[in-house]
Amino acid sequence: MNFKTVAKACVVSLLVSGPTWALAQNQINMAKGVTEVGAQIYGLHMLIFWICAVIGVAVFAVMFYSIIYHRKSRGVTPAQFHDSTQVEIIWTIIPFLILIGMAVPATSTLLEVYNTDDAEIDILITGYQWKWKYEYLDEQGDNVVFFSNLATSQEEIYNTDAKGANYLLSVDEPMVIPVDTKVRFLVTANDVIHSWWVPELAVKRDAIPGFINEAWTKVPTEGVYRGQCTELCGAYHGFMPIEVHAVSREEYDAWLAAKRSEKVAQTAAAQQALGFEELMASGEAVYRAQCSACHGAQGEGGVGNAIAGSAIALGEVAKHLEVGIKGVAGTAMQAFGGQLSDVDMAAVITYQRNAFGNNTGDIVQPADVVNHKQG
Amino acid sequence: MGAHHGPAKGMSRWLLTTNHKDIGTMYLWFSFAMFILGGAFAMVIRAELFQPGMQLVEPGFFNQMTTLHGLVMVFGAIMPSFVGLANWMIPMMIGAPDMALPRMNNWSFWILPPSFLMLASTLFMEGGAPAFGWTFYAPLSTTYAPPSVTFFIFAIHILGVSSIMGSINIIATVMNMRAPGMSYMKMPLFVWTWLITAFLLVAVMPVLAGAVTMMLMDIHFGTSFFSAAGGGDPVLFQHVFWFFGHPEVYIIILPAFGVVSQIIPAFSRKPLFGYASMVYATASIALLSFIVWAHHMYTVGMPVAGELFFMYATMLIAVPTGVKVFNWITTMWRGALSFETPMLFCLGFLVLFTLGGFTGLMLSIAPADFQYHDTYFVVAHFHYVMVAGAVFSMTAAVYYWIPKWTGRMYSESMGRIHFWVSFIGFNIAFFPQHFVGLAGMPRRIPDYSLQFADFNMMSSIGAFIYGASQLLFLYNVIVTIVAGEKVGEDKIWDGAEGLEWTVPCPAPYHTFEVPPKIDAVSAHA
Numbered sequence: 001m002n003f004k005t006v007a008k009a010c011v012v013s014l015l016v017s018g019p020t021w022a023l024a025q026n027q028i029n030m031a032k033g034v035t036e037v038g039a040q041i042y043g044l045h046m047l048i049f050w051i052c053a054v055i056g057v058a059v060f061a062v063m064f065y066s067i068i069y070h071r072k073s074r075g076v077t078p079a080q081f082h083d084s085t086q087v088e089i090i091w092t093i094i095p096f097l098i099l100i101g102m103a104v105p106a107t108s109t110l111l112e113v114y115n116t117d118d119a120e121i122d123i124l125i126t127g128y129q130w131k132w133k134y135e136y137l138d139e140q141g142d143n144v145v146f147f148s149n150l151a152t153s154q155e156e157i158y159n160t161d162a163k164g165a166n167y168l169l170s171v172d173e174p175m176v177i178p179v180d181t182k183v184r185f186l187v188t189a190n191d192v193i194h195s196w197w198v199p200e201l202a203v204k205r206d207a208i209p210g211f212i213n214e215a216w217t218k219v220p221t222e223g224v225y226r227g228q229c230t231e232l233c234g235a236y237h238g239f240m241p242i243e244v245h246a247v248s249r250e251e252y253d254a255w256l257a258a259k260r261s262e263k264v265a266q267t268a269a270a271q272q273a274l275g276f277e278e279l280m281a282s283g284e285a286v287y288r289a290q291c292s293a294c295h296g297a298q299g300e301g302g303v304g305n306a307i308a309g310s311a312i313a314l315g316e317v318a319k320h321l322e323v324g325i326k327g328v329a330g331t332a333m334q335a336f337g338g339q340l341s342d343v344d345m346a347a348v349i350t351y352q353r354n355a356f357g358n359n360t361g362d363i364v365q366p367a368d369v370v371n372h373k374q375g
Numbered sequence: 376m377g378a379h380h381g382p383a384k385g386m387s388r389w390l391l392t393t394n395h396k397d398i399g400t401m402y403l404w405f406s407f408a409m410f411i412l413g414g415a416f417a418m419v420i421r422a423e424l425f426q427p428g429m430q431l432v433e434p435g436f437f438n439q440m441t442t443l444h445g446l447v448m449v450f451g452a453i454m455p456s457f458v459g460l461a462n463w464m465i466p467m468m469i470g471a472p473d474m475a476l477p478r479m480n481n482w483s484f485w486i487l488p489p490s491f492l493m494l495a496s497t498l499f500m501e502g503g504a505p506a507f508g509w510t511f512y513a514p515l516s517t518t519y520a521p522p523s524v525t526f527f528i529f530a531i532h533i534l535g536v537s538s539i540m541g542s543i544n545i546i547a548t549v550m551n552m553r554a555p556g557m558s559y560m561k562m563p564l565f566v567w568t569w570l571i572t573a574f575l576l577v578a579v580m581p582v583l584a585g586a587v588t589m590m591l592m593d594i595h596f597g598t599s600f601f602s603a604a605g606g607g608d609p610v611l612f613q614h615v616f617w618f619f620g621h622p623e624v625y626i627i628i629l630p631a632f633g634v635v636s637q638i639i640p641a642f643s644r645k646p647l648f649g650y651a652s653m654v655y656a657t658a659s660i661a662l663l664s665f666i667v668w669a670h671h672m673y674t675v676g677m678p679v680a681g682e683l684f685f686m687y688a689t690m691l692i693a694v695p696t697g698v699k700v701f702n703w704i705t706t707m708w709r710g711a712l713s714f715e716t717p718m719l720f721c722l723g724f725l726v727l728f729t730l731g732g733f734t735g736l737m738l739s740i741a742p743a744d745f746q747y748h749d750t751y752f753v754v755a756h757f758h759y760v761m762v763a764g765a766v767f768s769m770t771a772a773v774y775y776w777i778p779k780w781t782g783r784m785y786s787e788s789m790g791r792i793h794f795w796v797s798f799i800g801f802n803i804a805f806f807p808q809h810f811v812g813l814a815g816m817p818r819r820i821p822d823y824s825l826q827f828a829d830f831n832m833m834s835s836i837g838a839f840i841y842g843a844s845q846l847l848f849l850y851n852v853i854v855t856i857v858a859g860e861k862v863g864e865d866k867i868w869d870g871a872e873g874l875e876w877t878v879p880c881p882a883p884y885h886t887f888e889v890p891p892k893i894d895a896v897s898a899h900a
């Protein structure tokens with residue numbers, strides 16, 4: 001970190017209004033927002049800001065005038081006036097009128113935010129500890145579902161690797177939406193309350209278990225928009241970012257089609273037997289992305305218990321699969337059965353049984369996972 | 376007790392005392408201890424946030440720190456400090472010999488330390504301390520909570536009982552113990568603001584108790600008040616919590632308003648501009664505070680009609696709040712101002728609280744709040760109102776009345792140093808939080824993306840300065856008590872008004888055993 005910039009900023013901020021110009025490379029104001037609603041909200045924000053600024057300048061001017069000119073050390077004799085109904089009425093009515101002026105545009109923007117009618121695409125967003133699930137709802141029932149996890153590595157977080165440009169703000173699989181299309185978000189949660197926020201889209205909605213909240217956006221320009229969970233949801237609340245890619249309609253359609261064929265391919269892959277090396281390699285990748293935050297990079301444990309030497313990882317395969325697929329109710333160990341493909345589940349279980357000194361030699365195939373799920 | 380009866384000796388003086396001054400002193404020291412403890416938690420938070428990446432603590436422990444910091448500061452530091460001040464000052468201000476219910480007074484203090492001991496002990500329990508934020512939203516605080524949550528619930532119950540007893544005592548004292556001639560509209564504003572605060576407390580602490588009891592039932596007795604899986608409603612928790620929580624923020628600030636309304640006229644050597652309108656403004660703030668709670672919940676998905684109602688009501692609160700600020704400034708206008716430490720802290724309050732009021736007004740605009748909510752902008756807002764509001768005014772009160780309490784004068788130069796270091800540290804710590812909040816940094820996160828790094832480092836530096844300045848405060852107070860210059864006259868500040876300045880310094884153990892005569896003109900300051 002640059003101490004010099006910081007020191008400079010400290011000095012300037014003493015002037016209270018000063019920091020606005022300091023640290024020019026740092027964003028200090030609300031995102032303007034790429035959407036129409038975003039721009040309206042930004043406008044409201046600036047309007048109320050300037051109203052406050054003007055009132056503030058007036059109030060502080062009077063105050064500092066008093067502080068400078070009405071001081072005892074200047075030998076003034078204090079006036080003794082007090083109480084004036086007229087003055088009291090004036091300074092009650094004027095703010096009241098300003099507030100009415102403010103309430104009008106605020107109301108119309110709010111109504112706009114709430115208007116989720118006529119959306120072309122519906123996406124069900126579900127908050128999990130600590131990732132998002134996106135489900136593109138399809139009238140034919142051919143939904144596309146995937147999870148979106150933090151892509152930043154533990155090494156970056158724990159300062160052993162250099163931090164990348166989108167540190168803590170990039171995911172393995174972003175949400176993709178087409179531009180110029182009204183997209184409706186149906187927001188809910190699986191465990192605790194989360195909140196789905198993308199500042200540039202000006203969308204923030206709490207994801208509450210048992211409720212489905214609605215929000216919408218219509219993005220005019222292609223681009224990558226990033227956000228974060230904004231409701232405290234447990235230990236890794238700071239590590240469940242959001243990444244939205246707004247793309248052209250064609251690109252979106254192609255992406256959706258690819259996702260659908262991926263789904264078909266995965267079902268097919270689940271029928272095939274894989275080699276040990278292959279399972280271990282993809283198992284390691286899945287482990288690092290999905291499990292290491294709680295079970296430790298070396299299987300040493302953390303929020304979850306140690307995998308190295310774990311009785312379950314060294315015991316029966318069925319028991320291990322059970323924990324992986326169904327989770328452990330009432331703990332942070334969630335049911336990964338619906339989150340990982342059968343191939344990934346097989347790989348990560350194989351990996352856990354053979355890494356960190358757990359040399360069971362067991363190979364778990366995707367077919368075993370499918371069978372286990374079917375009971 | 377007879378008129379010549381002094382304090383008992385040794386520990387039993389403090390354990391068994393029913394004297395309002397002793398109890399006030401204990402409250403003040405206890406709250407200062409909690410202020411230091413809560414401050415230590417804050418230092419851990421700011422040290423971890425000094426740089427991006429995880430350096431000092433694990434994310435789970437970080438959440439325990441933010442949770443305990445909030446709980447300890449709100450319930451352990453700010454609230455008891457004002458109760459302590461009420462104990463000391465209200466009987467002296469209304470010409471009463473003591474509080475109306477002195478034995479209950481002893482009890483309402485002495486259940487506090489065990490309650491906070493229990494809360495702090497959760498840090499050493501299996502699964503750690505509560506980590507769900509001071510707002511403890513279900514189901515994070517129920518189904519997903521560490522086992523220590525049960526102790527947290529018990530602690531909240533006890534401190535709620537303490538608050539209720541304390542406020543009943545204040546209400547009983549103000550209603551029954553005023554000296555003859557001390558009519559309601561002659562009471563000092565500090566007494567008025569506390570009377571109204573006490574009613575707020577009696578109204579909302581049971582609601583908080585209800586919320587934690589429902590949690591207890593959900594956790595241990597199979598109910599599903601807040602669990603959607605069992606047919607309950609997690610949002611219900613937020614409604615119940617904020618029905619307590621919003622009035623709670625006014626419980627914190629109204630006594631502070633009272634303090635400032637005593638001190639500004641004293642150092643302006645001019646009566647408060649609009650005494651009656653200040654009383655009405657306080658009462659209307661208190662009433663409005665019951666119908667604005669859901670402005671903390673704009674993003675939960677309320678129906679739009681509800682959203683609009685809470686937005687309009689919240690905006691309305693700015694009007695009486697503005698009346699207060701205008702009144703203080705008009706009081707200073709054409710006075711003869713001097714700037715001793717209590718006045719400096721009041722001016723600090725005035726400037727910074729007004730900024731906090733402005734951000735409050737911005738937050739009240741529901742659509743804009745979609746962008747502000749749960750970001751550092753909110754953190755900045757409430758630190759401007761709670762630290763620069765409540766804590767600054769409490770500090771002003773200590774400097775203002777300490778000669779009355781101890782019979783000794785604090786060192787003016789040390790007081791001024793304390794003020795300037797606090798003021799500067801505070802602003803370096805919290806002003807940049809407006810920027811990172813607007814730029815998109817969520818609150819309650821242990822690590823952040825790189826664009827927030829510079830301002831966070833600055834904020835941490837400011838926090839360390841502000842933290843250190845509190846040690847200066849402790850030093851000043853101790854030096855005053857043991858070595859401060861003895862004061863001779865009853866009235867320390869030439870512009871001060873009120874009955875407390877008619878008794879000697881230090882105030883004798885028993886005051887106003889014979890009710891004073893109320894001078895019709897100068898009764899209220």
Ligand code: HEM
Pocket residue numbers: 510624625627628670671689690692693696731732733734735736738739744747748749753756757760761764765
């Ligand atoms: C002009 C008067 C005020 C207005 C209009 C106002 C408005 C608001 C609003 C709308 C929020 C919710 C922001 C959000 O979470 O998105 C908020 C938060 C908060 N306010 Fe104020 N406020 C005012 C004064 C105060 C005062 C006097 C205090 C306390 C001394 C206070 C303490 C708080 C606290 C503690 C929070 C955050 C609670 C949390 O989420 O942890 N406010 N305020």
Ligand SMILES: [Cu+2]
Pocket residue numbers: 193194195229230231232233234236237238240
């Ligand atoms: Cu979260």
Ligand SMILES: [Cu+2]
Pocket residue numbers: 620621624667668670671
């Ligand atoms: Cu509120």
